Amino acid sequence: LPEALAHIALAGVTALAWLGLGSLVLASLARSGDRALDALNRIGAGALAWGLLTLAAGWVGLLHRAVYLPPFVLAAAAGALAAARLLRGARWPRPLGWPRWQLALAVLLGVYALVALVAACAPVSSADALHYHVGVPEHYVAEHEVFETPWSWNSYQPFAVEMLITDGLLLWDPVQGAMAPLLLGLAALATVLVAAERLAGRAVALLAGAVFFAQPFMLWISTSSFVEPGLAFAIALATWNLVEFARRGRVESLALAGLLAGGAAGMKYIGAAAAVVLALAATVALRRRLRPRLVLAFALPAVAVALPWYVKNAVLTGNPVYPLVFGGQSAEAERAAEATFEGYGHGESPLDLLLLPLRLLGDADEFDRGEFVSPLFLLFAPLALLSRRARAAATLVGAAGGCYVLAWFLGSQQSRFLVPLMPAAAVLAAVGMIALTARGRVGRLATAGVVAAALATGAAVSAAYAGQLLPAAVGFESDRRFLLENTSYYAATDWANRRLPEGSRVLVDHVFVQPFEEPAIAWTLDALPSDAGPYETRAFFRRYGLTHALVFERNATRLRQLDSVRARPLAAVEVRPVVSRTLNELGPTTRMLVFAL
Amino acid sequence: VRTYAVAVAWVLLGSALYAVGILRRLAELA
Numbered sequence: 094l095p096e097a098l099a100h101i102a103l104a105g106v107t108a109l110a111w112l113g114l115g116s117l118v119l120a121s122l123a124r125s126g127d128r129a130l131d132a133l134n135r136i137g138a139g140a141l142a143w144g145l146l147t148l149a150a151g152w153v154g155l156l157h158r159a160v161y162l163p164p165f166v167l168a169a170a171a172g173a174l175a176a177a178r179l180l181r182g183a184r185w186p187r188p189l190g191w192p193r194w195q196l197a198l199a200v201l202l203g204v205y206a207l208v209a210l211v212a213a214c215a216p217v218s219s220a221d222a223l224h225y226h227v228g229v230p231e232h233y234v235a236e237h238e239v240f241e242t243p244w245s246w247n248s249y250q251p252f253a254v255e256m257l258i259t260d261g262l263l264l265w266d267p268v269q270g271a272m273a274p275l276l277l278g279l280a281a282l283a284t285v286l287v288a289a290e291r292l293a294g295r296a297v298a299l300l301a302g303a304v305f306f307a308q309p310f311m312l313w314i315s316t317s318s319f320v321e322p323g324l325a326f327a328i329a330l331a332t333w334n335l336v337e338f339a340r341r342g343r344v345e346s347l348a349l350a351g352l353l354a355g356g357a358a359g360m361k362y363i364g365a366a367a368a369v370v371l372a373l374a375a376t377v378a379l380r381r382r383l384r385p386r387l388v389l390a391f392a393l394p395a396v397a398v399a400l401p402w403y404v405k406n407a408v409l410t411g412n413p414v415y416p417l418v419f420g421g422q423s424a425e426a427e428r429a430a431e432a433t434f435e436g437y438g439h440g441e442s443p444l445d446l447l448l449l450p451l452r453l454l455g456d457a458d459e460f461d462r463g464e465f466v467s468p469l470f471l472l473f474a475p476l477a478l479l480s481r482r483a484r485a486a487a488t489l490v491g492a493a494g495g496c497y498v499l500a501w502f503l504g505s506q507q508s509r510f511l512v513p514l515m516p517a518a519a520v521l522a523a524v525g526m527i528a529l530t531a532r533g534r535v536g537r538l539a540t541a542g543v544v545a546a547a548l549a550t551g552a553a554v555s556a557a558y559a560g561q562l563l564p565a566a567v568g569f570e571s572d573r574r575f576l577l578e579n580t581s582y583y584a585a586t587d588w589a590n591r592r593l594p595e596g597s598r599v600l601v602d603h604v605f606v607q608p609f610e611e612p613a614i615a616w617t618l619d620a621l622p623s624d625a626g627p628y629e630t631r632a633f634f635r636r637y638g639l640t641h642a643l644v645f646e647r648n649a650t651r652l653r654q655l656d657s658v659r660a661r662p663l664a665a666v667e668v669r670p671v672v673s674r675t676l677n678e679l680g681p682t683t684r685m686l687v688f689a690l
Numbered sequence: 691v692r693t694y695a696v697a698v699a700w701v702l703l704g705s706a707l708y709a710v711g712i713l714r715r716l717a718e719l720a
Contacts, residue, residue: 454704455711464715468708472701479697529701532694539698543705550712676719 094567097214103264104210104272106169108136111276113172114146115139122345125337128179129287134349135175136280137330139168140273140323141356141398144253147260148401151239161263191295194541198299201307201548202286206279208559212316213275214566216608217267218579218674219317221247223605224615226274226318227267230259231607232614241409244620245604246422246430249415251402253359254320267607271318278315278322281329282306285516288333293483293524300523300544305515308467309554313675314512316562320361321512327357328367329516335375342382347390350375355395357513359402362414366500367513368395374493426618437461438506446502453508463508465554465675469547470518473540476525479532483524490517558675578677581605582668585643585685589613592664593641600634600642602651602685616642616651623650627657634658634690646684660688 115135124131146164150156188196217227225247233239242248254274261270285305290298305311305325315322331353338346354371357364372391376383403413412419416430438459439445439452454471457463477487494514501510526544529536565575576583582603589599590610599613606613614620614637621633633639642660644651664687670680 451707455707457711458715464711468705472704472708475700476697479693529697532697535698536694539701543701546705547708678719 096568097211097566100214100265100268100272101210103269104276106165107261107264107272108276109172109176110165110168111136111139111143111172112175113139113168113170114142116171116175117168118142119349122348123343125343125346127291127337128183129283130291130333130337132176132179133280133284133287133330134334134353137327137353137356138349139172140257140277140280141253141327141352141359143168143260144256144359145398145401147256148239148252148405151233151256151259154238156234156237156239156259156263158263161260165260165264186295195296195299198303198307201552202282202299202302205307205312205555206282208555208563209275209278209312209315211566212312212559212562213271214268215562216565216572216576217271217318218562218576218671219319220581220605220671222271222318223580223607225604226255226320227258227262227270228605228607230255230262230270231267232612233259234262235612242614244614244617246416246426246617246619249406249410250320250361251359251364251399253356253402254323254361257323258318271316274318274320274322275315277326278306278311281322281326281516284326284329284333285519288329288336289520289523292336292520293527297520297523297527300526301516301519303544303548304467304469304473304522305519307548308465308469308551309558309675310462310465310467310508311515312555313462313465313558314509319509320364321509323360324357324364324367324513325516327353327360327364328371328513331357331368331371332517335371335378339379344387344390347387348394351391352394352398354391355398358395358399362417363504363510364513365399367497368399370493370497370500373496374489378489422619423622425623429618434505434507438502441503446499449498449502457508459506461507461509466508466511467547467551469522469544470515472543472547473522473525473529474518476529477521478525479528480524483521483528487521487524490521494518554675561674561677576608579671579674580608581670581680582685584668585666585687588664588666588687589641589643597640598638600637600639600690602642602644602648614639616644621654625654627654630654631658639690642688642690643685644688646686652686655688655690658690660690663687663689 112135115138118138119135150160188199217223225245229242229245229248232242257273258270261273282302282305286298286302289301331350334346334350354368358368406415407413410421412421416422420427422430450471453463454468457466477483494517497514526540530540561579564570565572573587582605586609593611597611599609599611600616601613602616604615606615621630642655644655665684667682668685669682672678672680
């Protein structure tokens with residue numbers, strides 16, 4: 094428990110460090126007059142600045158704790174001063190005077206935030222985190238630099254959030270790294286709450302906050318080192334700044350919107366898609382006021398923040414969006430990569446498109462954990478059109494959201510990739526709820542009943558998920574036992590951690606390179622083609638200084654390659670994949686063979 | 691009135707569909 098509290102306290106200091114650096118970066122920008130917006134803008138700009146600074150430091154081999162700590166402490170001190178200034182004389186909400194249902198929603202959100210903070214203290218166990226969100230930053234920190242990791246094509250995605258995870262690793266450990274995406278998720282929640290409050294009042298704000306964050310999906314996303322909480326925050330805050338520009342005409346708001354939209358593009362390729370859709374929606378909404386100067390005010394900071402990632406890829410691979418669009422992988426590696434993002438959903442025919450809303454509601458597990466997404470988005474967001482006041486805005490947001498969903502439908506149908514839409518959809522859903530309740534008694538009863546039932550169902554699923562993580566997070570369950578039950582093939586990882594000598598370098602026949610204690614790389618088709626002969630295989634082992642390999646006993650291709658270089662078998666370990674942590678679902682037992690190279 | 695009725699029907703039928711999906715998933719797991 095003391096360790097969990099220390100992680101949470103350091104997450105607080107990290108948020109101050111983001112605020113401090115953001116205050117410095119935006120020092121010359123006039124304030125908006127809205128303290129909460131100013132604070133969130135500074136936190137967002139600070140997080141993006143830390144991400145780029147970490148990339149720059151990594152590029153020149155400066156990823157050392159001793160290098161990181163002094164600016165971190167200084168930025169946190171500056172952040173504490175900025176926070177004190179922002180909080181001085183601030184008007185605080187007085188919940189005791191609120192209606193009971195609003196109080197209940199506020200308490201529910203508080204509980205979700207608290208559970209998320211504690212759950213994130215469990216050892217990192219999400220599959221993608223073990224592969225690259227945390228797995229690759231661990232390599233950076235071990236080598237003290239950011240370098241190319243060709244064995245993971247995902248590591249060529251823009252990596253701003255992974256840079257913040259790297260900061261957490263420099264500060265302490267992978268759990269501290271996992272706090273960065275969670276902080277971004279909480280910042281997204283704050284953005285939804287405050288923006289909705291400013292636009293439509295407290296009732297809409299609390300409902301929107303609950304739709305967005307009081308759902309098992311967001312609890313899972315925020316506590317699993319994913320990039321998506323960052324995308325939700327950046328796109329939500331960029332949208333709010335655009336709304337501010339539309340209302341008050343301050344160019345600073347437009348520049349901040351550009352900075353944050355570019356920030357999303359610097360976090361993940363789908364962030365770039367979301368930023369483009371947002372820019373198009375803004376162009377339509379502001380078409381009568383557009384001037385070249387204003388377009389530049391948005392576009393310049395956007396491009397400046399996103400560009401480093403795309404230039405890095407262009408320099409390293411010749412393809413700025415490697416491995417997408419212009420390719421660059423071998424044919425079989427490309428097929429394997431496609432399989433990882435095309436194996437979702439029900440299909441891409443016009444009929445599938447027509448049935449999409451119904452499937453997202455009633456048959457969503459094909460969309461990769463889609464069954465954990467709150468149904469309230471889809472049930473109530475269209476009803477925002479019932480509100481005369483919100484109709485024009487709802488039409489625009491709905492059309493922009495529709496464009497993004499269409500791109501998602503034709504791309505990779507993973508519900509995670511819809512997260513950038515969720516803040517805006519949550520506000521629309523909340524507006525729709527209020528509009529329906531205003532229309533009559535039946536609407537009021539239907540809204541109250543459905544919202545309460547959905548939140549209760551979500552809370553039950555969230556409890557099942559958190560129940561897996563909390564015992565390990567607070568020290569009631571050993572890390573080893575937790576990892577055995579919650580990470581795929583951990584028995585083999587554990588064997589390697591116990592038996593392999595210090596200085597080993599491990600090659601693994603799956604992608605979960607964390608939590609190997611010695612450096613481990615994934616034996617993907619990007620790393621070595623399946624038809625590589627003994628000469629190429631030996632050269633590959635030598636290039637990475639590999640000493641041991643862990644291979645599934647059924648992988649004939651890799652066993653043949655190991656045999657061709659006379660690798661020596663050491664042991665066989667029984668392992669199981671984890672299908673779902675929330676549902677406590679394990680796959681069939683299989684064996685991994687350990688070889689000395 | 692017609693829009694109101696359609697809106698209420700959408701919310702009720704949609705939530706019923708969601709409930710059926712959740713129950714089906716629970717049955718699969720059981």
